[in-house]
Amino acid sequence: MLNSKLAGPWSRKQGFAILISFVVIYFGLSWLSMLAVKYTIGFAALWGDSKSPPAILLTLSQLLKALVILAVIWSLALKRYQVSWSALGFRRVSVRWLYLAAGIAIAGFLLRILLAKVMVFAVPDWAAFAAAPIQLAGTSTLQLILFLVMTVLITPVVEEVFFRGFLFQWMASRHRLWLAALISSVMFGASHIIPPQAISAALMSLLIIYLFVASKSLWPPIVCHIVNNLLSVSGNLLIPLLEAG
Template sequence: MTENTPGETVPGNARPTAPGWLEILAGGAAYAASFLLVAVLLPLVENVAVHGVVGLLVSGAMGLIAFAAAAAVRIRGLAAFGVRRAKPHHLLLAALLGLLAYLLGTVTAIVYMTVSGDMQNVQTSYQAAAAAGRWSLALVFVAGVTITPLGEEAFFRGVLANAVLARYRAWIAVLVSAAIFALAHGINPVLAAAFVVGVLAALLFRWSGSIWPGVVLHGVNNATALLVPLLAARAGV
């Protein structure tokens, strides 16, 4: 099966076969509006563990809302946004790269903290939620390992990276989309780790044409980031 280049049009079809600037603007506006709403309402959740679960849920929801806004601009199949079947070897590679992303992200976060002097742990609420009991841990995993990766990959790779890849050289598109993804996580130590995930997920999207390898990579990275501190704390490390 021959794939169309993002942004191309199919003969006899006036609509582009992949997202463009219109979809980026629509999705970006929806994401920004959701982000501002969450920034106002999330601090009202006082319980740290509940705050962590809700924070992960809304992270995924923001991406899904942005994706829905982008997809609604011009009607076409979801395959145009990379919602298509991935090959098994892409998914296996994604799982391995998820572990690599955690290791590289940890190193880059340490470098960031050393250089900037910013030692804040912005994932305290997520870690507290994971340590708050069996049900809380289950909710954290559903939110952080499934919903958040799905929402963020759908928008940042399926819309943003997809559209940018069609218009610029691959390395520019990968770096730019990863930088925007990282900035969406705030100016803090997570920024460096998010950039690593963004680069690897964008490369996977370019190679596979599907968002699912990125979802797997993202999920494995998040699962590792949740489990390692939890296991270390229980081991008394």
């Protein structure tokens, strides 16, 4: 099975066009956004003395990525190349797959906690990355809610659409399954930038790819991703918030 290929809906040329379009547009807009901040309010005013970024910055960053993914997938991957949402991976699936997805997310989360402890022990400097993902001080209730909605609901859906529905499926139609899973997982991990998160995301991606291939649907990966992010946010943000209260 690992040496087999999938029947993807995009050709090599079409896949590269979709991938490059996303990379150019997303990083181009991100660069322009950073320049806008630098030459207006400045990064010091935005971050303050905190080691964590403000909630509004992370929310807008996730929103930008979501909009670019949806625009590229809809305009190129689907409309221009006449591919259906079903071919992308939105197919009906048995409820037991959703339960399995939630179970895998929980197991993966527990393993990632153990892995994080090992990584911090091996590389002590990475302990700084264990801080809360956003600045809690000065964060309004509305900003926190928007951050949670983006992180727990919207981001998992759009990332699964791009990384599993398009990227992995396209690569698996050109290369052996194991190689497509490895490359797309590394790319997914790299998109998280911070080293411990990148490693953790890449490993979680392999489990999510199993769900996608076995169920032939994006719904189990989406459920797994949602549960994973919910657990991560609860551990990294809500628990310290409750302790501080």
